[in-house]
Amino acid sequence: MSAVAIAPLAEPVPRTAIVLLGTGVVGRALLTLLGTPAARSLRLVGAANSRRQHVLADGVTPGEVAERLAKAREGRDNLPLLAALDAASATRKVVVDATACAIEASRHAEWLAAGYHVVTANKALAGGHLSGWRALQSATAGGAVYGDAATVGAGLPVLSTLRRLRHCGDSLLTLEGVFSGSLSWLFNQYDGSRPFSSLLRDARRLGFTEPDPRSDLSGEDVARKLLIIARNAGFALGSDEVEVESLVPEALRGVDTKAFLDRLDELDEPLRERHAQARANGKVLRYLARLNQRGRARVGLVEVGHDHPASRLSGTDNQFALTTTRYHATPLVIQGPGAGPEITAQALLGDVLAL
Numbered sequence: 001m002s003a004v005a006i007a008p009l010a011e012p013v014p015r016t017a018i019v020l021l022g023t024g025v026v027g028r029a030l031l032t033l034l035g036t037p038a039a040r041s042l043r044l045v046g047a048a049n050s051r052r053q054h055v056l057a058d059g060v061t062p063g064e065v066a067e068r069l070a071k072a073r074e075g076r077d078n079l080p081l082l083a084a085l086d087a088a089s090a091t092r093k094v095v096v097d098a099t100a101c102a103i104e105a106s107r108h109a110e111w112l113a114a115g116y117h118v119v120t121a122n123k124a125l126a127g128g129h130l131s132g133w134r135a136l137q138s139a140t141a142g143g144a145v146y147g148d149a150a151t152v153g154a155g156l157p158v159l160s161t162l163r164r165l166r167h168c169g170d171s172l173l174t175l176e177g178v179f180s181g182s183l184s185w186l187f188n189q190y191d192g193s194r195p196f197s198s199l200l201r202d203a204r205r206l207g208f209t210e211p212d213p214r215s216d217l218s219g220e221d222v223a224r225k226l227l228i229i230a231r232n233a234g235f236a237l238g239s240d241e242v243e244v245e246s247l248v249p250e251a252l253r254g255v256d257t258k259a260f261l262d263r264l265d266e267l268d269e270p271l272r273e274r275h276a277q278a279r280a281n282g283k284v285l286r287y288l289a290r291l292n293q294r295g296r297a298r299v300g301l302v303e304v305g306h307d308h309p310a311s312r313l314s315g316t317d318n319q320f321a322l323t324t325t326r327y328h329a330t331p332l333v334i335q336g337p338g339a340g341p342e343i344t345a346q347a348l349l350g351d352v353l354a355l
């Protein structure tokens with residue numbers, strides 16, 4: 001019998017090639033998911049943090065990214081990352097943005113226009129100036145997809161539901177709820193017995209807050225989510241049209257992140273007073289977002305009674321109450337955990353797999 005030569009198996013062409021920007025709390029959780037069978041059709045060809053990157057068009061092993069980045073000599077430059085996506089000859093090329101960097105966000109429209117899909121947890125463009133939102137709308141006209149599930153409710157099916165309703169001719173009338181996982185977690189627990197700053201340190205350690213927790217406490221992160229939802233619902237709402245109540249004391253607004261984190265206890269007294277006042281009124285504090293039928297938007301700390309739906313939340317629960325032309329007698333309510341690395345990473349993976 002003659003021996004049959006077996007040709008070496010050619011590396012299969014990946015259907016989807018991805019690069020990952022940001023290897024912090026969410027990025028690391030995504031790398032873990034990329035090592036699971038659910039991600040077998042994906043090939044990671046590059047990863048970057050704020051200072052370094054590692055690129056390999058043949059594929060980067062997700063579990064080795066941290067080590068490769070620690071040893072990497074290559075500084076930050078998006079061009080080699082995009083070149084690796086092109087070189088992978090994949091059917092779909094995806095940039096995943098797991099940073100909170102406004103500069104990277106400002107490139108989303110450009111990448112989409114160039115034919116790369118963008119999947120993002122970074123809300124800075126869609127939830128920023130209206131001009132950025134409009135640039136995104138034009139950029140996706142060419143067919144590239146903007147995966148934004150992670151930007152609202154850490155992947156709760158809010159934006160997908162809203163788009164589906166709109167597709168059926170329904171319209172959003174009002175919106176109300178708790179849109180911040182960290183602020184929900186903080187106010188669901190805060191009873192005055194433990195300093196607010198100590199709870200905030202825990203929320204940061206658990207990966208619920210933004211890299212700089214002032215983005216949460218200032219209301220900025222909640223305002224961005226409100227803008228993203230409102231714009232997806234067809235309201236051309238400018239970022240300056242949302243009234244925002246900040247919980248960051250004036251003296252802590254201009255300092256750098258480290259100084260802010262060193263001075264967290266300055267948050268304690270004002271919040272202790274707000275809490276005591278609410279308790280005296282038989283109420284609890286919740287950080288609420290509201291958009292009314294006239295397009296008036298406000299985010300801020302509100303005293304709510306024990307019969308208010310937001311008073312019954314727990315953990316990092318978010319709550320989105322959507323009143324629409326067809327859900328008008330009682331609102332459509334979407335509720336569930338709204339922050340955390342694993343669920344956010346899953347939202348990113350889900351958007352990549354849905355392409």
Ligand SMILES: NC(=O)C1=CN([C@@H]2O[C@H](COP(=O)(O)OP(=O)(O)OC[C@H]3O[C@@H](n4cnc5c(N)ncnc54)[C@H](O)[C@@H]3O)[C@@H](O)[C@H]2O)C=CC1
Pocket residue numbers: 021022023024025026027048049050051076098099100101103104121122123150151154181207208209210211338339340341344
């Ligand atoms: N933590 C959560 O529960 C959720 C977070 N998000 C969003 O996910 C994003 C990331 O959040 P975290 O992982 O918690 O932050 P993080 O601070 O832990 O990680 C951010 C990462 O981005 C990197 N980075 C910064 N600038 C960069 C640049 N120009 N290029 C490449 N990498 C850069 C940093 O080096 C770091 O690795 C944020 O936009 C946040 O709003 C969204 C939903 C939920």
Ligand SMILES: N[C@@H](CC=O)C(=O)O
Pocket residue numbers: 151153154179180181182183208209210216221338339340
């Ligand atoms: N810091 C954010 C994380 C998700 O967007 C929050 O607290 O909701």
